[in-house]
Amino acid sequence: MPELPEVEVTRRKLEPHVLGRTIRAVLTTRPSVFFLTPPHVLRRELPGHRISVLRRFGKYLVAELDDERRLVLHLGMTGQLFAHRAAVPAILARPPSRGAPRAAPLPAPDRHTHLRLQFTDAGPEVWFRDTRKFGRVRLLARVQADPRLDKLGTDALQARGLDLFEACHRRRIPIKVLLLDQTVLAGVGNIYADEALFAAGIRPTRRACRLTRSDCDRVVAALRRIMHRSIRSGGTTVSDYLDPDQRFGRYQLALRVYGRSGEPCWHCREPVSRLVLGQRSTHFCRCCQK
DNA sequence: ACCGCACCCTGAGCGC
DNA sequence: TGCGCTCAGGGTGCGG
Numbered sequence: 001m002p003e004l005p006e007v008e009v010t011r012r013k014l015e016p017h018v019l020g021r022t023i024r025a026v027l028t029t030r031p032s033v034f035f036l037t038p039p040h041v042l043r044r045e046l047p048g049h050r051i052s053v054l055r056r057f058g059k060y061l062v063a064e065l066d067d068e069r070r071l072v073l074h075l076g077m078t079g080q081l082f083a084h085r086a087a088v089p090a091i092l093a094r095p096p097s098r099g100a101p102r103a104a105p106l107p108a109p110d111r112h113t114h115l116r117l118q119f120t121d122a123g124p125e126v127w128f129r130d131t132r133k134f135g136r137v138r139l140l141a142r143v144q145a146d147p148r149l150d151k152l153g154t155d156a157l158q159a160r161g162l163d164l165f166e167a168c169h170r171r172r173i174p175i176k177v178l179l180l181d182q183t184v185l186a187g188v189g190n191i192y193a194d195e196a197l198f199a200a201g202i203r204p205t206r207r208a209c210r211l212t213r214s215d216c217d218r219v220v221a222a223l224r225r226i227m228h229r230s231i232r233s234g235g236t237t238v239s240d241y242l243d244p245d246q247r248f249g250r251y252q253l254a255l256r257v258y259g260r261s262g263e264p265c266w267h268c269r270e271p272v273s274r275l276v277l278g279q280r281s282t283h284f285c286r287c288c289q290k
Numbered sequence: 291a292c293c294g295c296a297c298c299c300t301g302a303g304c305g306c
Numbered sequence: 307t308g309c310g311c312t313c314a315g316g317g318t319g320c321g322g
Contacts (some may be wrong), residue, residue, distance in 0.1 A: 001315065033298065059316080077315055078300080112300090132299045134316060147316085173293065182317080190315070239314080241300090279295070280315065297318085304312085 002075040004059060004156050004187030005230035006241050006249065010081050011056045013244040017083040017124055018063060018117075023052045027109075027116040034130060035113050035137035042115070045139060058152045058186025060170040068142045072149065076134030078240040084116075085124040131240070131285070152186040157224055159185050161217030168216065175211060176204030177278035179219075188223060191236055191258045194283045195212040198257045203289040204282045205275075229254065257283040 002010070005018060023046045028039035029235035035042070046065075053064040061081075063071040075081070093276055109221055115128035115137055128137065132230040167184040168175070178184055179193040188196075193231050197204050199222035211219075230236055235249030238259060241249060252259075255264045273286050 003316095074316085076299095076317080130299095131301070132315085134299065144314090170293080176295090180316085281313095292322105293310105294320105294322090296320085300314100302313090302318090304310105306311105 001077045001189060001191070002059060002079060002081045002241055003189030003192050003239065004056075005227045005251065007056055007059050007061060007187070008076070008231050008259045009243050009249070011054055011061055014061075014081055014126065015054045018051045018054055018126060018242065020050060020052070021119045021121060021123065023047050023117055024120040025118040027118070029111065029114045030213050032114075032133060033251075034135060034137065036136050041107060042137070042139060045069075046117070056183055056228035057149055058081060058155060059189070060149060060152070063151070070140040070146075072138045072140060072146055074126065074135075074136040074148075076130060076132060076136065078132040078144065079128065079130040079135035081244055082127040082129065082242075082246060083124040083244045084127045084230075085094070112284050116168075126244075151183050153182065153184045154186065156185045156187040156192075156220075157227060159220050159223070161213065161220045164165075164220050165211070165213050165216040168211050170207035173208055174205045174209045174277050175202060175219075176280075176282055178208045180278060180280065185220075185223070187227075190280045191238065191255070192226060192230070194258045195256060196285060198289060199226060201289055203286075204277055204284050206290075257285065259283065275284060 026043045026139055027044045027049045031039055050066040051063050052066050055062045059074060061073040080271040109127065112125050112131045113129045117126040117267060166186065168178065171178055176193055176197060179188050196219055200220065230251040233249060233251040233254065234243060234247060236251040237243060237249040238252055257272050261283055262271050265288060268285065268287045270285060270287040272283055274281060274283050276282065
């Protein structure tokens with residue numbers, strides 16, 4: 001599932017395919033929850049405009065247009081952005097291990113390809129595909145605020161221990177649940193929350209208010225370290241994630257606890273435990289995390 | 291303000 | 307073979 005590292009890899013690889021290009025036509029599927037801006041509006045409004053910047057905020061991607069409107073994209077759980085060159089054979093072997101992606105390289109758009117941007121030049125189309133439709137697309141008017149975007153906390157890669165420590169004040173929820181709150185640190189999802197808490201030696205069930213300043217420093221440092229490593233590895237492919245070139249991530253090979261319940265802990269060899277917190281499966285080591 | 295939980299959606303995997 | 311069930315989870319919104 002795309003969290004900050006996967007979204008950042010997507011941004012970096014998509015950027016050269018969109019910057020400075022002018023949209024010629026937009027193809028969409030039928031209206032659905034996927035479209036916060038109705039598809040017929042996107043088809044009408046986007047053509048003729050040039051994409052000037054592609055930014056990331058937490059797990060959001062924002063394409064700024066030449067008229068200062070913004071196209072806001074969220075990949076949800078199964079969202080994929082592709083730079084689709086016609087007639088170029090897609091790569092691909094199986095991913096190195098752990099979870100065989102359901103997705104295979106797409107030779108043609110299918111019913112899950114909800115948005116296709118075609119450009120005035122001969123370069124690739126950009127496709128937004130999302131089987132589960134937990135992803136979202138919205139076109140913001142000039143200077144129009146986005147309620148979700150504006151509520152995001154500090155980007156997880158920019159955060160300091162103090163940011164987390166202040167957010168933990170008087171919060172009685174498990175630290176794992178707090179880490180998933182996008183208004184606290186933007187970009188942290190289920191995988192990296194578990195991995196960072198393991199690296200910091202903190203049990204995910206511990207109440208947020210019971211973390212010390214030093215605990216928070218370790219969690220934030222671990223998040224930054226792990227996310228940077230993951231970005232360098234092309235992100236984590238657990239089930240569906242593919243980058244704009246339809247390549248799998250490789251960071252799943254480096255995961256220490258996520259998806260490893262019952263397998264031996266990297267440090268102490270005790271079996272990794274699993275429980276559910278905030279309706280999300282949570283993985284940790286009873287021995288190494290207190 | 292805080293917190294728990296149902297819900298959105300689809301495909302995979304499983305038992306029968 | 308095929309049906310029906312459960313599970314996965316990012317984010318929203320509601321009720322207590």
